[in-house]
Amino acid sequence: MIEYHMDKTCKIILLIISTLFSQLNAQEQFFIYPDPVLPDSLPGIFAPGLISLPDNHEEGLAFSPDGKEIFFTRILTDEDDVSQSIIFCLKKSGNSWSLVKQAPFTSETNDSEPAFGKDGKQLYFFSERRKPGITPYIGEIWISEKYSKGWGKATYSEDILNEAWINSVSSTINGRLYFSSFRSNQIGIFYSDIHGGEYQEPVYLPKEINSIAGATNPFIAPNDSILVFEGKSKGYQHSELYISFKTTEGIWEPAHKLNEKINLTKTETNPSLSPDGKYLFFTRNGDIYWVRIEYIF
Numbered sequence: 001m002i003e004y005h006m007d008k009t010c011k012i013i014l015l016i017i018s019t020l021f022s023q024l025n026a027q028e029q030f031f032i033y034p035d036p037v038l039p040d041s042l043p044g045i046f047a048p049g050l051i052s053l054p055d056n057h058e059e060g061l062a063f064s065p066d067g068k069e070i071f072f073t074r075i076l077t078d079e080d081d082v083s084q085s086i087i088f089c090l091k092k093s094g095n096s097w098s099l100v101k102q103a104p105f106t107s108e109t110n111d112s113e114p115a116f117g118k119d120g121k122q123l124y125f126f127s128e129r130r131k132p133g134i135t136p137y138i139g140e141i142w143i144s145e146k147y148s149k150g151w152g153k154a155t156y157s158e159d160i161l162n163e164a165w166i167n168s169v170s171s172t173i174n175g176r177l178y179f180s181s182f183r184s185n186q187i188g189i190f191y192s193d194i195h196g197g198e199y200q201e202p203v204y205l206p207k208e209i210n211s212i213a214g215a216t217n218p219f220i221a222p223n224d225s226i227l228v229f230e231g232k233s234k235g236y237q238h239s240e241l242y243i244s245f246k247t248t249e250g251i252w253e254p255a256h257k258l259n260e261k262i263n264l265t266k267t268e269t270n271p272s273l274s275p276d277g278k279y280l281f282f283t284r285n286g287d288i289y290w291v292r293i294e295y296i297f
Contacts, residue, residue, distance in 0.1 A: 031067040031276045034090065034097040035290075039279070042261060043291040046281060050100060051090075057286035059270045062114045062123075065222070067275045068092045071103060071114035071123065072288065085112040087125060105144045105154040113270075115169045121146045124169040124177075127154070137162040141169060141179075159199050161192060168217045170272075172224040178205075180216040188215045189229060208252045209244055219272045227252070228271040228280070238266035241282060243296070258296045 035047040045052045052058050057075040064070075069091050077083045087103040103114070109128040116123055127142045139162030142154040156162070164183035171177050175194040181202065183190070188210035190202040209215055214232025221227070225246045230239050240263040244255040262268060264284070271282045279290045 031274070031278075032092065032095055032097075033274075034070070034092075039289075039291050041292070041295045043264075043282075043284070043289040046288045046290045048287075050097075052287040058288050059283040059286075060113045061270070061272055061281045061288050062116055063272070063275045064116050065120040065275055069120075071116075071125075073112040073114070075286075085110040087111045087114050089114075103144075104151050105142075107154075111142075113168050115171065117143075118171045118173050118175045123151065124157075124171070125154075126167040129154075132156050132158075139164060139166040139181075141166055160201065161199055170218050170220045172220055173222045174224070176220075176224060178218040178220045178227070180218065186210075189218045189227075191220075206252055208254045212242055212255055214239070215242075217270050221273065226273070227255075228273065229255075230269050230271065231255070231257075233257075234266060239269045240266060241268050241271050256297070262291065262296055 033047075034050055037044065046061070051070070051072060058072055060073040062071045069089065071087055071089045073085050074088050075083055075085045086106055088100050089103045090100050091098045107127065107129045111125055111127045111129070113126040114123055115125065123144045123146070124141055125144075126140050128140060129142070131137060135158065137156070137158060139157070141157045141162055143157050144154045145152045161177070161179070164181055166179050166181040168180040169177055170179070176191055177199065178189060178191045180188070181190050183202065186204050189205045191205065192199045192202045194200070204210065209227065209229070212231035212233060214236065215229055217230040219228045227244045229242055231242050232239050234240070241258045242255040243258060244252050246252055257263065262280070262282070267285050269283045271280060273280060273293070278293055280293055280296050281288060281290045283289070
């Protein structure tokens with residue numbers, strides 16, 4: 001356990017690393033990334049020419065829990081200046097990564113913000129495709145299930161989550177989902193627990209998180225103790241990244257803004273953490289960046 005007399009910055013860094021590493025299998029895992037140039041103290045573009053392409057916009061990087069699959073969003077614009085957001089993916093076999101391809105469940109509408117479920121066998125994402133039938137549901141979360149032959153056809157999540165507008169889902173290993181939403185006259189970051197296979201009434205996170213203007217795009221650590229998210233305290237056009245962590249009593253501490261080397265351009269969005277706990281990923285000016293976790297404060 002980390003003692004409370006430690007410097008808060010050091011405590012947060014150590015807690016992030018120990019938290020994420022504690023979620024790995026007992027057998028040592030070695031993660032190989034599709035970018036041979038690892039970042040250090042300054043953020044660098046992740047996998048340029050493969051994932052981050054010039055003249056395109058990429059965001060929302062999602063790693064499978066075992067680090068062998070990556071999903072992300074790419075926004076493509078045609079010659080008529082019409083844009084479409086599409087989910088792409090790549091997979092690791094042995095020590096090599098495949099080429100990038102469209103996710104098998106993509107549609108002709110906008111799909112974005114992929115996120116793995118607790119065991120890596122579900123993929124949540126935001127979609128504007130036509131909802132099934134006539135239902136009271138107004139959310140936009142769809143789910144694809146993973147089978148032995150690959151990812152299946154996406155289905156609309158007909159549960160309490162979609163009873164209001166919702167996006168940016170992130171899951172703990174116990175299935176608790178964090179997400180952005182607007183419901184019950186509250187906008188910001190919520191969570192919902194699952195009991196008996198059904199998600200429960202969403203809970204609005206406390207002021208330590210939601211007092212940050214424009215709190216959105218949450219990423220939760222696997223054991224529910226670290227939350228990285230986007231805020232807009234300087235206005236709608238200026239996004240920055242924040243982090244908060246739970247005390248041993250389960251209370252969220254006030255969110256900390258990441259340092260100026262991270263929040264350099266005020267376009268930083270869609271944060272996530274690598275499955276080995278070593279790197280922070282985020283989008284800046286349409287490219288996906290990464291940086292070693294110990295340099296985010």
